[in-house]
Amino acid sequence: MSTGDETLRAAVHAGMPAGLDELAALVAVPSVHDPAVQSLDDCHRVADRVRDALQDLGLAARCVTTTDGSRAVIATHPAPAGAPTVLLYAHHDVQPAGDLAAWTSDPWTLTERDSRLYGRGAADCKGGVVTHLVALRALLDVHGAFPVGLVVVVEGSEEQGTDGLEEYVSTHAADFADVDTAVVMDAGNAAVGVPALVTTLRGTAFVELRVRALRGNVHSGMFGGAAPDAVAVLVALLATLRDPAGDTTVDGLDASQTWDGLPYDADRFASDAGLLDGAVPIGSGDPASQVWARPALTVVGIDAPGVAGSSPSVQATAGAALNLRVPPGVDPAAAGSLLVEHLLRRAPDGVEVTAQVTGTGDGFRATAGQFSSAFRAALASSYRVPSVGSLGGGGSIPLCATLERAIPGVEVILAGVSEPTANVHAPDESVDPSEIEHMALAEATFLAGLGAAGA
Ligand SMILES: [Zn+2]
The missing domain is CATH 3.30.70.360 (Alpha-Beta Plaits)
Structure with a gap:
């Protein structure tokens, strides 16, 4: 491991307290993009806050209103000569809290219990927003400038499936033409400390x-x-x-x-899916094949x-x-x-x-090219594991297919700070802060490596 990696590791670690303060501030605003549930002012406040945070990092950041009325944040930084341009994606809207009585603590107050942080959006996807912010801050601290071109996209209506951002990307394809690879930080790992890339979505x-x-x-x-x-x-x-x-x-x-990536252990599946005592998954074959293939x-x-x-x-x-x-x-x-x-x-x-x-x-199958190999290597280095496996994804993320259509040849990398115990879309959603730290370090290492390779 090079000393450069260790310098970045220290910078990411040093940036975590500010990152978690930002996460608490983001979680405190109930940005549910559904006027029947929540005033859209909350969504707009969160969008403006994310825009300001990206501006503070020196990016040219703005909010755009998409066709479904949601506010997406788009922030750019031109590529240094010879360096690629990377799109970093997350979303700032969240699922409704649902039955408040089912939550152990207030969903809109980031609350620590047993070294996890609980709150709506803590993992999906305000944790993803903060991961990008911590990674970019660490790069600036270590390198003094961004080593690659950047297009940061933080969507405002992902959970509603109303396609505002998909339409925006489709009708503004020229704004995204320089993008070589997109890191979609809205998925998750196999378990805490066990990194993986999501390579397919049904x-x-x-x-x-x-x-x-x-x-x-x-x-x-x-x-x-x-x-x-x-x-x-x-x-x-x-x-x-x-x-x-x-x-x-x-x-x-x-x-x-059949699924040929990481297996999905039947006992773990039974626990994740809430099967009754003694029940086994239905269908022939293993759970990974059933749910991903x-x-x-x-x-x-x-x-x-x-x-x-x-x-x-x-x-x-x-x-x-x-x-x-x-x-x-x-x-x-x-x-x-x-x-x-x-x-x-x-x-x-x-x-x-x-x-x-x-x-x-649309479903999605990731192209396994140079950028995803580099991201896997960065994950392995960050988490200090020998290799990084592949998972299938649960929900659909229509943006992945939209990006592939709008940007010919783009390599979409699907990662994230959720894991099966994060309870996304459910009461008591939480994130393990070590996942944010490891994922931010992986992203920073990935971006630094791309810059060095192009220089
Ligand atoms: Zn999400």
């Missing part, structure tokens, strides 16, 4: 299924048995989407893929009478909202069409069944 298709079996509801005593029952038809159709082992079965959709069908909503207040009648109509996750490389729209055809083909005679794709999201 794509997604939403399908709405509707069943109409009668002109209206009828008395189950008088007609039940001979009258077609919409709820029974719905249940039968849904039952064709999984086999007895639990594997998803959509006609024409391959479900035999294969399609998965989830029924996310059902229209049928609720249990309370139900009456003894045969239901005329029923419906379901279906969410299909597909492996990277599979076109979500085509997979959605296969699901629609699968359902329509099984419609019983005399019953109206309709199904349509209501939305899709």
Whole structure:
């Protein structure tokens, strides 16, 4: 290890107290980009604060309003001669806190317990914002200038899926044309102290299924048995989407893929997913293949009478909202069409069944090139581990596909300060500050290395 690395390590360490103060200030503002939940003034305050922090680092920073009304921060620094330009991404909006009673401490007050920091957004993704700030501050402290060109993008509506930033990037592609690689700091590691890059994200298709079996509801005593029952038809159709082992079965959709990155231990999966005592993951094959490499069908909503207040009648109509996750490389729209055809083909005679794709999201497979190899090496050095594995990602991050479309040849690197115990999107979200420190050091080391290579 070179002394340069140790100097950066010391600079990142020295910058952590200020970084964690900044994290506390960011968490204190409930920046939920949903006017039904929270005043958008809070989102704008956080955006302005992030812009000011980037300006203080010497970047040319501004807020832009995107088509969904959210405020994204964009900050740039020109590349020194011969050096590449790196896009650093995070988002400043957060999920709503949900049921406050489910939180051990106030979600909007960063609170330390057992050496973790609790609060909404502590990991997702204000922890990512602070990681970039700490890394950039350390680079300035050690080198006196940024060694590469920078485009810092801090989104304001990532959690809403309203595509404001995607549209902005698509319509301002020229602003991003110089970007060689993008570090998306919105994912996470295998465990605390066990770094990994997320190399794939599944794509997604939403399908709405509707069943109409009668002109209206009828008395189950008088007609039940001979009258077609919409709820029974719905249940039968849904039952064709999984086999007895639990594997998803959509006609024409391959479900035999295997994951070749880091394994996902079955016991850990059972604990992360909250399986009941003694239960094992469903489906054939290992959990990593099931959740990262294969399609998965989830029924996310059902229209049928609720249990309370139900009456003894045969239901005329029923419906379901279906969410299909597909492996990277599979076109979500085509997979959605296969699901629609699968359902329509099984419609019983005399019953109206309709199904349509209501939305899709692209998956993602990272290109393994020079920049991701350099980032892996920086992670290994920062965490002092011999090698860095690959994980699949949970949610979709549409920006990854948008960047690849807008910037031909860009290498997207997906990292982050979450890990399975961070409870992102749930009560008691938290971050381990050592993850922020290690990740910031990895990013600073990566950027310094790129600058040295170009000089
Ligand atoms: Zn996030």
